[in-house]
Amino acid sequence: MGTVYGAYRYQVYYDGRTEQDGYYASGKSAGWYYDVAQLIYGPHIIRRSYCAGVELDGGVHLFDYIEPRAADQSRFTLTATLRNAVVPSVAVGILTSRISSGAFARYTQLRENANIIGTISPGSTSATFSLTHDQAEKAQLYGVKFFPASEFGETSSTAIPDASLVYTPINPASRGRVTDLVPGNYASIVASEDTEISYTYHHDYGGYAQAWLGVIAVNQDTGKNVLIARKKSVSVPDGGRGTFTIPAGTLSAGRWTITISAAPAASANYYADTDDFWVTGQEFVYTVRENPSASGVVCDGRPIPEVEWTGVSQAAYQVRFGDYDSGARAGTGTSFIVPRIFRDGAYPVTVRTASSAGTWSDWTETEYVTVRNVEPAGDFSAQAAQDGVNMRISWTVFAGAAHYAVFRDGEMIAVTDPDADQVIDRLGAGGSYEVLAVTADRYYKSSGQIAGRLRLAADLISADGGYTWLAGRLTPERKSQPEDVREDISFVYYAGREKPTAFRTGQKNRSKSFVYVFKNRTPARTLRSLVGSEVIVKTTRGEHIRGVIPEMNWGDARFVSPSFQIREVWGEEDGLEYPTE
Amino acid sequence: MSIRLNNVNAVRYRFTVWRGGAPLVYNGRAVELEPFGSGTLIHDNGAELQDSIQQTFLDYRPMGVDFVGDILRVECDINGQTFPLGRYCVTTERPGSSAGVRTVEIEGYSLLWILTQCKIETIRTWSAGTKYTEVIAGLLTEAGFTEYEIEESSAVLATDRADWDIGTEFLEIIGDLLAEINYNPLFADFSGVIRATKYSAPTLSGVTHTYTEGRDSVIRADYDSELDRFGVANVFIVICDSPERTATLRAEAVNADPASPYSTVSLGRRVPHIERVDNTPNLTALQDTADRLRSESMQTSERIEITTAPQPDHEANETLLVQVGDLAGVYRETGFEFELSPGGQMKHKAVRVIV
Numbered sequence: 022m023g024t025v026y027g028a029y030r031y032q033v034y035y036d037g038r039t040e041q042d043g044y045y046a047s048g049k050s051a052g053w054y055y056d057v058a059q060l061i062y063g064p065h066i067i068r069r070s071y072c073a074g075v076e077l078d079g080g081v082h083l084f085d086y087i088e089p090r091a092a093d094q095s096r097f098t099l100t101a102t103l104r105n106a107v108v109p110s111v112a113v114g115i116l117t118s119r120i121s122s123g124a125f126a127r128y129t130q131l132r133e134n135a136n137i138i139g140t141i142s143p144g145s146t147s148a149t150f151s152l153t154h155d156q157a158e159k160a161q162l163y164g165v166k167f168f169p170a171s172e173f174g175e176t177s178s179t180a181i182p183d184a185s186l187v188y189t190p191i192n193p194a195s196r197g198r199v200t201d202l203v204p205g206n207y208a209s210i211v212a213s214e215d216t217e218i219s220y221t222y223h224h225d226y227g228g229y230a231q232a233w234l235g236v237i238a239v240n241q242d243t244g245k246n247v248l249i250a251r252k253k254s255v256s257v258p259d260g261g262r263g264t265f266t267i268p269a270g271t272l273s274a275g276r277w278t279i280t281i282s283a284a285p286a287a288s289a290n291y292y293a294d295t296d297d298f299w300v301t302g303q304e305f306v307y308t309v310r311e312n313p314s315a316s317g318v319v320c321d322g323r324p325i326p327e328v329e330w331t332g333v334s335q336a337a338y339q340v341r342f343g344d345y346d347s348g349a350r351a352g353t354g355t356s357f358i359v360p361r362i363f364r365d366g367a368y369p370v371t372v373r374t375a376s377s378a379g380t381w382s383d384w385t386e387t388e389y390v391t392v393r394n395v396e397p398a399g400d401f402s403a404q405a406a407q408d409g410v411n412m413r414i415s416w417t418v419f420a421g422a423a424h425y426a427v428f429r430d431g432e433m434i435a436v437t438d439p440d441a442d443q444v445i446d447r448l449g450a451g452g453s454y455e456v457l458a459v460t461a462d463r464y465y466k467s468s469g470q471i472a473g474r475l476r477l478a479a480d481l482i483s484a485d486g487g488y489t490w491l492a493g494r495l496t497p498e499r500k501s502q503p504e505d506v507r508e509d510i511s512f513v514y515y516a517g518r519e520k521p522t523a524f525r526t527g528q529k530n531r532s533k534s535f536v537y538v539f540k541n542r543t544p545a546r547t548l549r550s551l552v553g554s555e556v557i558v559k560t561t562r563g564e565h566i567r568g569v570i571p572e573m574n575w576g577d578a579r580f581v582s583p584s585f586q587i588r589e590v591w592g593e594e595d596g597l598e599y600p601t602e
Numbered sequence: 603m604s605i606r607l608n609n610v611n612a613v614r615y616r617f618t619v620w621r622g623g624a625p626l627v628y629n630g631r632a633v634e635l636e637p638f639g640s641g642t643l644i645h646d647n648g649a650e651l652q653d654s655i656q657q658t659f660l661d662y663r664p665m666g667v668d669f670v671g672d673i674l675r676v677e678c679d680i681n682g683q684t685f686p687l688g689r690y691c692v693t694t695e696r697p698g699s700s701a702g703v704r705t706v707e708i709e710g711y712s713l714l715w716i717l718t719q720c721k722i723e724t725i726r727t728w729s730a731g732t733k734y735t736e737v738i739a740g741l742l743t744e745a746g747f748t749e750y751e752i753e754e755s756s757a758v759l760a761t762d763r764a765d766w767d768i769g770t771e772f773l774e775i776i777g778d779l780l781a782e783i784n785y786n787p788l789f790a791d792f793s794g795v796i797r798a799t800k801y802s803a804p805t806l807s808g809v810t811h812t813y814t815e816g817r818d819s820v821i822r823a824d825y826d827s828e829l830d831r832f833g834v835a836n837v838f839i840v841i842c843d844s845p846e847r848t849a850t851l852r853a854e855a856v857n858a859d860p861a862s863p864y865s866t867v868s869l870g871r872r873v874p875h876i877e878r879v880d881n882t883p884n885l886t887a888l889q890d891t892a893d894r895l896r897s898e899s900m901q902t903s904e905r906i907e908i909t910t911a912p913q914p915d916h917e918a919n920e921t922l923l924v925q926v927g928d929l930a931g932v933y934r935e936t937g938f939e940f941e942l943s944p945g946g947q948m949k950h951k952a953v954r955v956i957v
Contacts, residue, residue: 202754207735207739207753209749209751274748308751337625348632349632350625350627350632377624378623378748379620379675381684384683384684511946515815515819515821516815516821516822518816524610524613525610525612
């Protein structure tokens with residue numbers, strides 16, 4: 022073993038460029054190492070030359086050394102070029118046992134245990150070497166050394182060779198390829214589930230089984246790369262079926278190109294770690310779909326209930342509680358406070374979620390939730406009194422109230438801030454009022470039912486939301502004003518059934534008829550101008566209706582006696598929501 | 603095999619507007635369009651865009667709806683069960699007024715409409731050996747679709763292809779290619795996924811919906827049927843005479859089924875139908891096309907139109923088993939139509955299949 026004095030230069034070229042160029046100080050670990058895994062497929066020139074003043078102890082020295090990063094390097098070409106004739110021949114050796122770590126140890130093992138795979142004879146300037154399959158099979162790890170042949174009993178020399186070593190991985194004649202993917206090309210897979218993909222593996226590389234499998238996914242929109250699998254020593258015979266799994270959550274929703282690279286054992290390690298391994302793989306395309314699901318629906322059963330669920334791949338959701346329907350709401354949140362106040366009782370609740378692609382899950386199995394109010398302690402009362410042509414509902418302040426909710430005949434007509442102590446009911450004509458002092462924890466204290474009736478000298482009609490009322494008093498021709506409530510039901514007869522099947526709209530049509538007599542035409546004309554408009558009528562009998570006058574029948578010439586119908590429509594206070602945010 | 607009905611049924615059609623995969627929100631709530639009167643939703647296997655919708659809504663424009671980019675979604679709730687009825691590009695809006703109520707009448711088409719908007723701007727060439735499915739997938743991706751499923755096929759282009767003029771719609775190119783490999787026409791399913799599926803002849807075991815009269819019947823007693831013998835052939839010859847091929851390919855399929863009244867056996871004569879195609883991946887595909895023509899010819903003599911309760915689980919290419927009155931048999935559905943109103947019924951058009 023000699024000692025190297027001075028320094029030597031090493032250079033790595035690729036594609037005409039110098040990739041590495043530097044100097045090592047000399048020492049016993051006189052080899053330098055270049056990780057083949059960094060190499061891109063193609064010829065690399067690895068050159069090292071000693072600088073002047075280098076002296077070798079014993080005249081034998083590892084000249085150059087190529088170490089694959091972790092595995093056998095089975096098929097490659099080494100072209101050794103001797104540029105000076107100071108050594109009569111050089112030998113190239115391989116090591117077929119595991120190389121110890123450490124540069125010096127590697128050097129030593131190579132020097133002592135390497136098998137010669139060829140020499141450059143005296144007078145030659147270059148030679149090419151490659152491994153046989155047998156050598157490749159036996160080798161676990163091996164390096165290549167390039168050293169004067171004297172090490173192996175040839176003529177020795179203490180002179181320093183100036184030589185280069187060209188390392189060229191051999192493009193295998195046949196690579197592995199895969200066919201018959203299940204699920205097939207362009208199929209959909211579900212993001213939130215493990216997807217096992219099976220394939221048939223083919224190769225014609227002398228009976229070798231598949232040794233490497235690489236699967237990489239690239240999102241077609243974002244270009245994001247995800248490594249799915251990088252398996253070594255996957256044993257699938259030619260024509261056999263193999264599998265790999267895309268784990269749940271690995272790929273997001275979208276379009277992904279899956280590149281599958283496979284290589285036979287004997288050739289795999291040429292490029293299994295290189296870009297080439299991936300670049301030359303086969304491409305398949307999958308649509309990754311989110312399969313949204315909702316489950317585990319629970320509810321706290323408070324009067325303003327909070328519904329929680331477990332959502333998978335959720336970008337939007339929809340909650341139904343009793344007769345309330347939230348409609349689609351964008352969001353990944355898995356809880357929702359229903360913006361209504363529910364009285365004690367059992368209510369059905371169900372939830373569904375949508376993925377970012379807008380695909381809806383099924384509705385969850387309907388659960389029945391019992392709502393139970395825990396009434397806060399304390400006194401609370403309210404009053405209802407006429408205020409001009411409106412009703413005023415006022416109450417005593419309730420400590421701890423977050424809002425006050427005012428109901429008329431069971432319908433919420435107003436929600437106030439905590440510092441309010443009254444509301445004016447402009448639309449109604451009285452009824453049974455109730456005020457709820459709702460606390461921050463979504464329980465309520467009820468004022469109890471308060472009867473309050475508007476006493477009017479005549480019916481009033483307004484076309485501006487109840488702020489001004491039609492001038493001129495309207496006198497009804499008759500005492501009763503008929504009201505009509507109906508729902509459009511379709512009855513359909515199907516062949517073989519004895520009785521019809523009914524389809525309901527779920528929407529009620531309520532209309533009320535009025536007939537008035539006017540002695541002069543001015544108020545009558547004003548009334549006529551309201552045809553097609555939304556109006557509110559309050560009657561002397563404490564009734565009210567808000568709707569549209571679709572048409573009006575004009576009376577006789579002397580006493581104008583218009584008759585009309587108001588068809589109730591959806592109003593602002595219908596479906597009023599309790600503020601939950 | 604059909605959606606069961608209760609004695610009293612609540613049917614509701616829901617119209618929502620989605621922008622970029624999320625519901626459009628206005629004043630904190632998802633925008634839901636209020637229908638004004640009844641509309642129709644039509645699926646027609648023979649139509650270029652397959653699905654269309656017509657409906658009048660209360661004026662939705664103040665809610666920020668912009669159908670230049672927004673997508674209309676339709677769902678049907680039947681007794682609490684929800685079914686998607688497709689995603690639509692609204693192509694026409696007609697603002698109007700009815701009894702003082704401002705309305706907008708819309709016409710919309712399936713997402714395939716986007717593929718009619720996309721056209722090739724230069725002559726495209728696809729090399730021989732390229733898989734048909736890859737060409738189709740490439741066009742769908744280029745058109746911006748991410749949700750599509752193309753049934754796998756190993757068929758490859760037999761020759762270099764640059765057949766289509768500048769300005770040809772993507773949908774036309776895809777349609778041509780699908781026909782060459784004997785696929786069904788492209789369609790968008792009601793969940794919004796664009797699908798290319800292989801054609802398969804209807805079979806008894808492939809019945810997807812059953813409509814029979816009886817205790818749980820959902821089929822109306824009234825129906826229409828017609829027999830159309832005009833143009834019925836019993837020998838189908840398909841010829842591919844592409845100038846880029848060295849030889850003319852020819853495939854022939856003969857209807858010799860004694861159960862078929864138009865077969866060569868029943869008629870005692872050959873009635874040929876000759877069809878020429880521009881290209882084909884191979885002779886097998888050409889033979890499949892001939893077989894398909896034969897199969898379809900055995901369906902087309904009897905056309906029916908039946909009415910059922912709304913059955914929103916239908917998609918393209920369904921196979922029906924029908925028994926009502928004198929009508930009984932297996933039929934291939936060619937189209938259906940929903941009346942978009944509570945109590946509205948569903949009409950189905952179908953042709954009889956000899957199985």
